[in-house]
Amino acid sequence: MTTRTPYRPSAGEAVEVLAAELWKAVSAADERAATDAVLRALDEGLAPESVLIDVIASVQGRVGEEWAANRLTVAEEHAATAINERAVAALSVHPAARTTPGRGRITVACVDGEWHALPARLLAEVLKLRGWHVDYLGAQVPSPHLITHLHRTDTDVVALSGSIATRLPAAHAAITACQAVGVPVLAGGAAFGPDGEYARLLGADAWAPDARAAADRLARAPLPRPHHDHQPIDDLPHLGDQEYSMVTRSSTSLVRTVLTALEDAFPAMRAYSDQQRERTAEDLAHIVDFLATALYLGDEDLFTRFITWTARILTARGVPAHSLPPALDILAGELKDFPRAARTLEHGIDALAPDHRNTAGKTV
Known part of the structure; x- marks a missing residue:
């Protein structure tokens, strides 16, 4: 048996x-x-x-x-x-x-304004398992506080996590500040693009798509200490047109103007409840934020991806996505003197409603 x-x-x-x-x-x-x-x-x-x-x-x-x-x-x-x-x-x-730390010290932090902390926490735990001494700072870490921490510790690398693309200007500031004190930055998270294109654009020393890839990258070779005097001075020359700054500064008034004008362009909105109006204002604020970020990065595709994603989210919630092109048209009218902003909005409209535009190029 x-x-x-x-x-x-x-x-x-x-x-x-x-x-x-x-x-x-x-x-x-x-x-x-x-x-x-x-x-x-x-x-x-x-x-x-x-x-x-x-x-x-x-x-x-x-x-x-x-x-x-x-x-x-x-x-x-x-x-x-x-x-x-x-x-x-x-x-x-x-x-x-x-595990017993023995590979060096790494600081894991979320970009200022980034509240999605779980990806960073997962990375921190994976790095601990791989033998790193990890300082996990959590969500929404302002750059000055991050730099203060670096001054107080012997950190080999900063792992900077971001999930929302609108935080990329803050990520840029953090990356530059870390490198200025001689600490390299490994960037990760959905905010930096599916292949890390924004991490490279903003000057990060390395990028990884997930926690395992980040740990593997650090295991292959240490990131070299940056020298601030070798950093590019004008790495985003398109910002010289001030469009990003102007849109950012006027974001509140832009949202208010578009919300008011949208009642005429989208009559169904006249019957909205106070709660629906509030949510519409929040959606418009996100649109302006992503437009500003696209202007900062010089990447129209970022805005197009966001606006088509927004259309899918609204459709899943039973909200008419065809309200988006009129809103973008109004916003484009308000920003007609800003060529990059107007062009970005036109591309967004085309991606949303190519069959809803007449020969004059306006949504009907």
């Missing part, structure tokens, strides 16, 4: 099972079930780094997708994110995640 060896799932199967359990837990806002599932998987031998990246990060990505499709409310999305953060915290104190 032979004894059968008990079946043990492969690492890939274990990841799939845990991801399904964690998704079920965050969907039900069940923090205890989420942390229990993560700790049990660690007890059973699943690698902590895999839990962080292949499970928690993956589930968080699904949370964002479900929110975008309007299958999760803002409150549910926030609750799910908080539970994933709690799962990371539970993992960080598990015996399987305990």
